[in-house]
Amino acid sequence: MRGLIWNCRGVGKKGMATCLSDMISDHSLDFLGLQETMKKKFTPKCLRRIDPFDIFQWNWVPSIGKSGGILCGVRRDTLDIIS
Template sequence: MRAIFWNVRGFGHVGRRTQLKEYMRKEGIDIVGLQETIKADFRHHELLAIDPLKRFSWNHLAASGHSGGMLLGFDQAVYERELVVIQVYGPADHSRSADFLGEVQAKVLAVSSLFIPLVVGGDFNQLIRSGADKNNDNINWSRVTMFNNTIANMALREVARAGARYTWTNKQLSPVR
C-alpha cells in the first residue's frame, strides 16, 4: 500500500494538481488524502486532472470559508475488500489538541472492534512524536507525551515515511520545520 497525505494549501492551484498527478503516477499511490483543500465542492474535471484514468473513488469534506476542506480517494481496484481510512486535520489551536485526539481515539477504537484493517493519516498540526520531528528546541513535551500515549492507547503502528525529513515549514528566513 502506498499513500500520500498532504496539506495542499489550496486545491485550486493548477501546479499543485499537476504535481499531485505526477507523484501519484510515479509512486504508484493507492490512497490520496488532501487537507486544507479550501474547496466547498469538487468538479468532475478537477478530479480528472489528477485521476485521468478514473481509478479512484473520491469523497470530500467541504471547506468552511477560506480554510479547511479535505479530499480522500482510494484506488478501487486495490481496495475492493474492506479497509477503513481515517483522514485527520488537527486543530491549529493547541488548546483543542486533547479533544481532537480523544475524537480520533474514539473512532479508531470503534473500528478496531470490527477487526477491519485501518489507516489513520493526515495533518496532525504540529503534534509530534519526538524532538527529532522538529528542527528547533521549542517543543511542548506535554503534547508529545499526550500524542504518544494516544497512539499507544489505540495500538497503532507508525508506518515508515519516505521523502523529506520534515513535512511542514513556516517558510520564514529561519524556518521552523
C-alpha cells in the same frame, strides 16, 4: 500499500493537479488524502485533472469559508470504501 497525506493549503493552485497526478503515477499510490483544500466542492473536471484514468474513488468534506476541506481518494482495484 502506499499512500500520501498532505496539507496542501489549496488544491486549486496553478500546477497542483499536474503535481498530484504525477505523484500518483510516479509512486503507485493506493490512497491520497489532502487537507486544507480550501474548496467547497470538486467537479468531475477537477477530479479528472488529478486522476485522468479514473482509477480512484473520490470523497470530500467541503471547506468552511477560506479554511478546511479534505479530499480523499482510494484506488478502486486495491481498496474498498465500506461507509
